[in-house]
Amino acid sequence: MSSPPPNGAPDNTPLINPRSLLPVVVTLAAMLSGFLSILVTIEGLNSGRPALFLYSAQLIMLAMILDGLDGNLARWLKGSSAFGAELDTYVDLTAFGIAPAILIFAAVLQTKDPIIRVLLPSAVALSGVVRLARFKVKDPLRGQGGYAGLPITANAAWVAVFVFLSKIPGSRFALDHGLVATAFLLGIMLFITLQVTNVRYPKPTKKAFLFAPCILLVIGMLLFDSYPRVAAGSAVTMIALGLVYIFIGPLFVKGVEAHRARQEGRVGGVSNGATPNP
Numbered sequence: 001m002s003s004p005p006p007n008g009a010p011d012n013t014p015l016i017n018p019r020s021l022l023p024v025v026v027t028l029a030a031m032l033s034g035f036l037s038i039l040v041t042i043e044g045l046n047s048g049r050p051a052l053f054l055y056s057a058q059l060i061m062l063a064m065i066l067d068g069l070d071g072n073l074a075r076w077l078k079g080s081s082a083f084g085a086e087l088d089t090y091v092d093l094t095a096f097g098i099a100p101a102i103l104i105f106a107a108v109l110q111t112k113d114p115i116i117r118v119l120l121p122s123a124v125a126l127s128g129v130v131r132l133a134r135f136k137v138k139d140p141l142r143g144q145g146g147y148a149g150l151p152i153t154a155n156a157a158w159v160a161v162f163v164f165l166s167k168i169p170g171s172r173f174a175l176d177h178g179l180v181a182t183a184f185l186l187g188i189m190l191f192i193t194l195q196v197t198n199v200r201y202p203k204p205t206k207k208a209f210l211f212a213p214c215i216l217l218v219i220g221m222l223l224f225d226s227y228p229r230v231a232a233g234s235a236v237t238m239i240a241l242g243l244v245y246i247f248i249g250p251l252f253v254k255g256v257e258a259h260r261a262r263q264e265g266r267v268g269g270v271s272n273g274a275t276p277n278p
Contacts, residue, residue, distance in 0.1 A: 019079030023070045027087045030066035033059045034095025038102055045106040053107040054167035054224070057160040060103070061218045063095035064153050068205035068214070089132055096156035097128030104188070107163045108175045120188070127192035128152045134196070146253050147201045150194035150246070157242055158187050161235045164221060168232055194246070201249040202256075214241070
């Protein structure tokens, strides 16, 4: 990263270069997807067409895949840039903080007490903002070594997938009453709390073998109009994988840290002339 220009002179360094162009375009596509999700949600609420919320959920999931893809492209093309990293923060806020909060308000809480209708979406938005601000200030590696706190995308996916399933004709995923609705709301409260804790989580998009199945599942959800059963199955699988990540992720991080500590101990013992344990 270049040093700031002296004496307050304007910085004429190009924001992007040929290698960073494609990742930045993908980042902007993720931003657009999140913004369109907000517009579709508002249209569904104002026009009295709740079926549109299904497409709002799809757009959030599409933004999630694009958001994971841009970082991988930047690494593969060696096109990482401060501009792209800054853009990514605004994508996270729009697509995974604001868009899910508005979708919760419009799709789930219309029959609830007015206080709950305001408090829960506000808590989702505020938790997301705090999560992202802390991430920017305290994690200069931008998650490459894992996250402190649950990533904001986890709650966004939880909201999007449940709303998606609830809007499938004949679905039993009712979000205004019953056990599914209770699990949905409890999950949101758990996730937005974990977002602002110091519990460490791995970065799944960094590993292709973990990220590729997520891409395929989101593609399955996007094919709802042609293959509704495939879309529903993909959404249910996303919930299962999300729960595994939520509860197993911290254990995985601890295991990796313990293994690294053992390896460093062995290297230190060898460098000091000690015989390593078999």
